[in-house]
Amino acid sequence: MADMEATARARAEAMTDGSGPDKGKRGGKRTYHHGDLRNALIVAATDLARDGGPEAVVLRAAARRVGVSPTAAYRHFAGQAELLHAVKELGQQRLTESMEAAGASLSAREPGPDGAEERVRALGRGYLAFARAEPGLYRVAFCRDEFSMEKLDGVIDPGEEDSWGFRSFGILVQALDALVEHGRMTERRRAGAELTAWATVHGLATMFLDGPLSQLTSEEIDAVAERAFDTLIAGFTTP
Amino acid sequence: MADMEATARARAEAMTDGSGPDKGKRGGKRTYHHGDLRNALIVAATDLARDGGPEAVVLRAAARRVGVSPTAAYRHFAGQAELLHAVKELGQQRLTESMEAAGASLSAREPGPDGAEERVRALGRGYLAFARAEPGLYRVAFCRDEFSMEKLDGVIDPGEEDSWGFRSFGILVQALDALVEHGRMTERRRAGAELTAWATVHGLATMFLDGPLSQLTSEEIDAVAERAFDTLIAGFTTP
DNA sequence: CAGGGAATGTTAATAGTGTCAACATCGGGC
DNA sequence: GCCCGATGTTGACACTATTAACATTCCCTG
Known part of the structure; x- marks a missing residue:
């Protein structure tokens, strides 16, 4: 006291x-x-x-x-969980901004198929850049959270998604759609492509942050990520 | 009292x-x-x-x-962290066993290139099967753990990897090497392919367990996973 | 322009956690 | 046979979340 x-x-x-x-x-x-x-x-x-x-x-x-x-x-909060959830949403917002910034840095330039492809890469780079710049916030942005759990349990059809997590997801969706529009991706491959792409960057970030890749230099991380993007896009562009 | x-x-x-x-x-x-x-x-x-x-x-x-x-x-333990670490290693062991079981179910059968490809898929299925069968253990197996952190910090050159995490990784490495041996993957693509594959299944598992895919049915999850494997392998087999 | 209710903050108390120090008991080797 | 180390217990401290009861201030209504 x-x-x-x-x-x-x-x-x-x-x-x-x-x-x-x-x-x-x-x-x-x-x-x-x-x-x-x-x-x-x-x-x-x-x-x-x-x-x-x-x-x-x-x-x-x-x-x-x-x-x-x-x-x-x-x-102001029902408890610690709600406070954590607020921080989590803030983290997701920052992540979205990082992706948007990386995408905007080459938007309008190179409007062709190569541009669409490069935009997907840019989103991935923006994602990983945030994870590396703000590891703690990134971890919170994707930590298990009972509020999100409840929300998903109760509402089966989430008509309006307030959360920023869905906005960043939407950015990715648009970029992949553009890939299809420019003929770089077949409709068949398009199905579920968001999940594959998201899983790739999320898995990479996890390994960088607290996985076996946690002691690589920045250059090594970039190289590994670019190779992963290479095969990911190679898979996307395969008929 | x-x-x-x-x-x-x-x-x-x-x-x-x-x-x-x-x-x-x-x-x-x-x-x-x-x-x-x-x-x-x-x-x-x-x-x-x-x-x-x-x-x-x-x-x-x-x-x-x-x-x-x-x-x-x-x-018997330095503290709670060490107890958690013990559970974590046990979880990694179970995960490895699940992958080995899935791989063994078609080993020796179909020894050709298609078999090598199918083995990579099988490992992924075994991974996801464990994550779905034991979500709690899976989450522990990949939770942040100060013991692993210290280990990685101190020892830069991990000569002998006791951990089961590296063993499961080794299984994947062998499967990918087989892909190269059978001409389904170029040397160039091989570089860092473990990470891409690992990131994919890890990201999928995360989205299934506590991500936006947490309320899909088993069939839907399987379908999504198979599609992800399709594009992953398509990327691997692209020159 | 009061005054009272709602919003917002404080103290006190409960229950659960990790961890250390001091004490108790068993069991195997001299 | 006995003693010392390994193993387990009690007690205590410092945290944490959370609730209940009390205090203060804002602001809206009469």
């Missing part, structure tokens, strides 16, 4: 001592209410996730960082 | 009450020492892992099942 977490009052006072800009809603005001606790907790939990992965997303630790009592989080 | 875990004495007495055959070393003897506690703990932890995955491998729960005090485990 003596060296307990900083109370809200202590936090609010710390805000005014010039240590940094006020993060509360109104400038410098020592507020009992935080004002944006939900987001603050997600940010703190994300930082925890960055180094340490899913098991580092600890509710009390996040609350401690924000300078709030542990149970305050329960006013 | 009242409803504490069963003491060793209680366990030993339970052994003699006809509930089952004596698991201790000598028949019926109420022994203070367990006699085979390490294995018993691994078995208990494996049962926990079967339903619940890595996060269910709880040291105290395993000790409770064996009927032993929580700290007794520390005479």
Whole structure:
């Protein structure tokens, strides 16, 4: 109790001592209410996730960082699982952005069949780039999560997919469709191709992060990934 | 303390009450020492892992099942991480056996190039069969594990690979080498092919277990997997 | 422009976990 | 025969999640 977490009052006072800009809603005001606790907790939990992965997303630790009592989080999350889920969705969003960025870097350029092929590769590169740049977040983005489980259990037909995970999947779908449109892939091969492609990059990322490939240099990883993309696309373009 | 875990004495007495055959070393003897506690703990932890995955491998729960005090485990394991690692190796062994079984079911038959190709498929089927039959164990077999991390960090050159994970990998390597020997795969494609194949099945398993494919029927899963194998092998056999 | 209810935060307490230190008991080798 | 090491137990500490009860503040209604 003596060296307990900083109370809200202590936090609010710390805000005014010039240590940094006020993060509360109104400038410098020592507020009992935080004002944006939900987001603050997600940010703190994300930082925890960055180094340490899913098991580092600890509710009390996040609350401690924000300078709030542990149970305050329960006013904004049903429990630790929901906090973890929020971080997970944030991670999926970042992953999607990484893929989009890699795809956009060559969009419009080379509009032909080779361009479509190169776009698939670019998406894979963007995926792996994020996994390497943010291993902790990546691990959270794909960690087992009871909220997603429940969601999939209950709703058999997910009409509107809010989650960013499906958006990144959609990007891949479009890229593969383009492959078909440009005659680089037959309709038959197209069936289930998203899964094959996704499985490939996901499996590669896993092996890079905590598998047998975890001590390869960046160049070696790139080389291995490109070879994998080669055979993947070779399989796609085979009638 | 009242409803504490069963003491060793209680366990030993339970052994003699006809509930089952004596698991201790000598028949019926109420022994203070367990006699085979390490294995018993691994078995208990494996049962926990079967339903619940890595996060269910709880040291105290395993000790409770064996009927032993929580700290007794520390005479046989450095800590929970080492217990988890033991279960992980057991899981990898089972996975290897599943792959070997699937491969052996058609070994020697059809020795030609088609047989080599079919063997690669069989290994993939054996892999996925295990993942579906033992999802919890599978998840443990590939969970992040600080022991493996340390091992990879320290020893840069792993001369002798004790782990079963490398054995299953070796099976795949042989199958791919056979593909080359029978002229179904060029040397160029061979480079890094293990990783591509491994990534594919691992990614598929992940999506089946806790990904977007978790509610497919067995038939649908098989169909998706076979299509993935098709394009994978198409990629391998492309010059 | 009150005042009261809802939102938000705090303390206290329970239950479960990993881990260490100190103590108890068995069993095999001198 | 006995003693020392291997093995198991108790007790304790530091974490964690979570709930219940209490406190404060915001803001909306009368």
